[in-house]
Amino acid sequence: MSRSSEQFPHQATTTSFHRLAYGSNPFQYSELYVPEGPGPHPVVELIHGGFWRKAYDLTLMQGLAQNLVAQGIAAWNIEYRRIGNPGGAWPGTFLDVAAATDYLNKLDSSYHLDIRRVVAVGHSAGGHLACWLACRHLLPSDSEINTSQTPLRLRGVVSQAGVVDLEQAWQLRLSQNVVQELLQGSPSEQPARYAQASPAALLPSGIPQILVHGSVDDIVPVSISRSYAHKASATGDNVQLLELPEADHFILIDPNSEAWQLTVKGIKRLLG
Template sequence: MVRLPAPVAGKRISYGPDSLQVGELRLPEGTGPFPVVVLLHGGCWLSEYNAAYMSHLSAALTKAGYATWNLEFRRVGNAGGGFPGTFQDVAQGTDYVRELAKAYPLLPKKVVVLGHSAGGHLALWLAARRNLPRTSPLYSPKPLKLKGVVALAGIPDLAAYSTAPGSCNKAVAQLLGGQPTETPERYAAGSPSQLLPLRVPVRLVQGAQDPIVPVSQAQNFATLAQTKGDDTRVLLLPNTGHFDLVYPASSAWPTIEKAVEDLLGSSRERQQKRL
């Protein structure tokens, strides 16, 4: 696989008081205003992994004409991470696009959330959170409306994932403070599969050779979401693993770019509308 040089850094901006409540904003060339892709990294929801590995994907999407907001957030192992802090951070960071739009040429009404692995779970949850009851610790009023979600090897069913063998699976209990039988209310509030319908288009990009997140996570969620009336599609890529999905030099990149384009429109289309 082609090795890519490190991308030019974006502008780091805090969306909250904690040092981990920060995002990296990249803007395309031109005057804008630009639609926005919010990026959420994976890493089993654990503090050992951070947003840096999403930088190549962020830079590639920015080159394609989208502003990107690559979020960092508190994770399991960080003070305040886990439940509810991790969820609250990604919600706060995503809603902060409204504030960014006051200072930068962004379109806060044209936002897609794209997440990888555990970040794919959080991306789907961001679309689902409007279904939470007001009594939930994860509830937030007037969440930012999304144009859609692109989940790269996302994990929508936390209960099923937590009880299966694998490298990240045990981290679900750390995120939610117990197994499904011990903290069922947290699984209900944190699992996109239990918060359907999402009422936004969802594209589930999944590698057929992924050893970390099984294809069944995407397929079962799509089937369930479709019965609820959602526009949810699985884009299954043969000969593709888990991390190929976040590497723009891989064969997966055209599918990911097309998924974002389908939800937000292409830069060429936007230029033609302005003429």
């Protein structure tokens, strides 16, 4: 599932676009957008949301990818198995996101990427997965979702209205109690899965994190990011909460919005 470099349509600057498979499953692929120039280019890994369900895919993040590459930042827009896909939810969703991230180690020389400067950016359920990536080096060695002894170390993480505390999301019954579907049980039924899959349970990550959340978000309440930021700070993590007045859930992934421009400033700070 790969194709050679081609001119990406509707792009203001010269870029190359590649659809690359990181595994053998049809959903184990990513879109790589590479800027003009010799590089090495910093990379933003984009992780889409949709409450981990198969109805939503990486097209949600394509506008952000195009915006980033026009600013000289490579974008790695990943797809993964979701609830409703064979092998999705626990553990496949986590295994795929980890594998897609680590696949960047194989691309640096061919596509002139600087894998020492990778920031993961995720929206909603993708925000959860981005923050989980920052914590996965803390997983127990026998965890079903720990498959790499040397996971790619991120420079930072940006969570856009992320579901960063799975137990809290379960208590709130978000999206018809979707966390129950993701982890195939409640916290009392699957305590180990909640402990290993929820970023809030794995802190401190040791990796800088920026949480962007709208104050009027009625899909993922801002209280989740507030409580996570408090907990992360208490453990010694470098975490910043950007609470945007009057912003809703989806404005955060509108590349023409002020919310996204503020997010890009944060991304550039993390990249250095």
